[in-house]
Amino acid sequence: MKLFAIAGSVRPDSYNRALLKAMAELASENTSITLYDRIRDIPTFDPDIADEDLPEPVTHLISELRAADGIIISTAEYAHSVPGVLKNLLDWLVASDVLILKPVVVTSVSTSGLGGVRAHSPLVLILAAMNTNVVIEGSINVPCAHNKFDENYNLTDALTKSAIAVSLTALEQAINKG
Numbered sequence: 001m002k003l004f005a006i007a008g009s010v011r012p013d014s015y016n017r018a019l020l021k022a023m024a025e026l027a028s029e030n031t032s033i034t035l036y037d038r039i040r041d042i043p044t045f046d047p048d049i050a051d052e053d054l055p056e057p058v059t060h061l062i063s064e065l066r067a068a069d070g071i072i073i074s075t076a077e078y079a080h081s082v083p084g085v086l087k088n089l090l091d092w093l094v095a096s097d098v099l100i101l102k103p104v105v106v107t108s109v110s111t112s113g114l115g116g117v118r119a120h121s122p123l124v125l126i127l128a129a130m131n132t133n134v135v136i137e138g139s140i141n142v143p144c145a146h147n148k149f150d151e152n153y154n155l156t157d158a159l160t161k162s163a164i165a166v167s168l169t170a171l172e173q174a175i176n177k178g
């Protein structure tokens with residue numbers, strides 16, 4: 001199973017990226033998770049750019065998504081919603097068929113006590129509007145992130161590790177059903 005994981009944060013020390021790294025480490029032997037590291041390269045969405053003229057970072061992203069069996073998107077929360085950088089990335093994909101019916105797990109991590117749920121919910125709606133197969137049983141919200149990772153951003157929280165196992169199993173089942 002080949003998974004592609006996008007963190008909705010540009011911070012090098014992003015907790016969302018740290019969660020995806022933990023998911024990659026905890027995944028079973030037959031699962032590979034590639035962490036996307038070019039979100040900063042995605043230009044501002046312009047719907048007037050024709051498909052054949054898409055910027056290279058966008059065509060690279062589309063080819064990585066196409067090659068994946070399933071996707072994980074982990075979002076930060078800014079001002080009670082999805083970070084602009086993540087919404088901008090998704091806007092480039094709306095006219096493409098790359099995410100249609102693709103199994104997608106949504107996770108969110110925040111230093112606040114709600115775990116980014118106010119970004120998580122609108123992200124699910126955006127992905128539903130794009131006709132992805134959002135695997136709700138795979139959702140994870142991680143509140144109080146500063147207490148769940150060590151100083152090197154390694155996941156230390158046992159409950160979150162259990163949630164990751166459940167999440168990856170749900171994603172695998174959705175992929176196998178497809």
Ligand SMILES: Cc1cc2nc3c(=O)[nH]c(=O)nc-3n(C[C@H](O)[C@H](O)[C@H](O)COP(=O)(O)O)c2cc1C
Nearest residue numbers: 009011014015016076077078079080110111112116
């Ligand atoms: C400008 C700004 C606005 C934020 N707004 C919210 C918010 O509305 N709700 C929330 O739960 N956390 C909010 N946060 C906290 C972030 O969710 C938290 O810093 C989180 O760790 C960011 O994700 P990252 O570590 O993956 O970059 C905000 C942080 C910043 C810098």
